[in-house]
Amino acid sequence: MKIAAHRIARIALAFCAGPAMAIGLGAQNARPSVEPMKYVGPGSCAATACHGSVKPVAESRILQNEYSTWILKDKHARAYQALTGDVGERMARILKLGAKAEESPKCLACHALYTAPEQRGRPFEITEGVSCENCHGPAQAWLGQHTERESPEKHARSLALGMSDTRDVIHRTEKCLQCHLGTSQKFVDHEMIAAGHPDLFFELDSFSAVMPRHWKQPRESAPGKPAPGPDGGANWTAVRDWSAGQAVQLRAAMERLTWRANGDRYDKKQIWPEYAELSCFACHHSLSSAKDSWRQEHGYAGRRPGDPAWNGSRYVVFRVLARQVDPAAAQELDQRLLAVADEMSKLNPDRAAVASAATSAVPVAQRFAERLATVPYDSAIALRAMQGITQDADDRPRRRARRGASHDGARFSVHRLQQTSPTAECGRSAQRH
């Protein structure tokens, strides 16, 4: 029964991937590094028997309705249209792009499957937005063979042919962050935020759920992976995605700060300090009378009064988890980040000192990512993390009430990291309220 269904699907797949199949098999023998990896567009995945089924296919690990989910519900399919709206066009005017936003590489780099003409294996429309290959990699070379029967060898072959390893939580997060945090080749800086772009913010687990997810959870059900626990393992997959995702993001944020400090943007503009790395509310707030000013009461630990602080808010929750997992490594991470905070919270942050502080935090964050991606999760570790996080949140108002009374070194450090920005969502509130 299962086999029959599989065979029918295989035949249909072979049919719908016809021409690509031939190319794919050819490329399998060719060395992928010699053959440029080419994109074929989302239409190549849309056939009903491939990924365009209306409903999830029963008894298949692959849902096969991915295209339908993407085109109907996923915001990525509308990413190009975001550029053609009022906000996009106004941004293009303010930024003097010299072209409409939807014609500008600066925007298309993240809002579409934007490739060099020679990287196109088939014609497709840029208006289709962020599509399959933005996340799964250029498909021409593996399109044919990826419809074969599922096996670890096939997956490895597909990866060699240019497929992105979205199964690996670290690679997956890196992929999302290319657009949701930015790289030196495509980024959202304060100039763009001031022109109307939302501040970028990302968290793997919740963003994957909102996306909406077009894959089965938990990933551990893949061949060769240990079977999930009695609860199906789904709960722990979410905890793992959340925690490993945070560590990867911290590493990527340190890398971003490094290239910004080094002035390594593709356009070679020397913008420093980059305001988007600082606490938004250091500059964006209304003035209050001295008696109402929590800032004055709070003081300006670690910086000259009035200098904007580094934005460490996105690290505040992760550090609680880090302490649960490995207290010694968490302390090392704290020290590295404190050095970043100290350098960045000066009026004219020294670029070389910032780059060096941020770079030295990268390997520590990466070690956490690798550990959190593979550590076996269970209810004990999840509960400890949750308790740590809620306790930390409960403590904060109390700590604020005790302001000035906390002079011991550890608390002082925590305080300085935590006071940098009240919320990671400030860009969004700036946009949406």
Ligand code: HEC
């Ligand atoms: C580094 C990648 C990146 C670049 C470059 C980029 N964007 Fe975006 N843009 C995003 C992401 C990611 C979002 C979604 C943010 C979110 O909701 O978390 C977004 C959201 C938007 C939105 C809001 C859409 C909505 O539905 O609310 C507009 C408008 C927009 N971008 C326009 C532009 C314009 C115009 C440019 C070029 C000047 C540009 N973007 C360049 C990544 C990028």
Ligand code: HEC
């Ligand atoms: C914004 C990124 C993104 C886009 C766009 C996207 N995917 Fe995915 N896709 C993912 C992620 C992340 C996973 C989960 C990987 C995992 O856990 O194995 C996934 C999983 C899948 C899987 C299951 C893979 C497996 O081995 O279990 C299929 C099939 C798939 N996607 C097909 C598509 C198709 C077809 C499209 C376009 C219509 C598409 N995806 C668009 C990110 C994306």
Ligand code: HEC
């Ligand atoms: C090629 C760039 C790109 C990649 C890669 C990418 N995204 Fe996005 N994403 C965008 C853009 C652009 C938007 C904004 C679309 C809009 O609002 O019109 C967006 C929007 C979203 C949204 C909607 C946010 C909101 O405010 O509603 C979610 C959720 C999301 N992405 C999750 C992910 C996840 C998870 C991954 C990785 C598996 C990922 N994205 C990979 C560019 C990308």
Ligand code: HEC
């Ligand atoms: C060092 C100070 C500083 C920091 C830090 C800073 N900004 Fe700005 N921002 C400014 C200035 C100055 C302007 C221009 C204001 C004007 O012309 O009135 C501005 C303009 C803006 C605007 C457009 C003006 C408006 O009211 O709509 C937005 C949105 C914005 N910033 C968001 C952010 C976000 C989000 C962050 C944090 C990621 C941030 N800013 C960090 C100084 C800062």
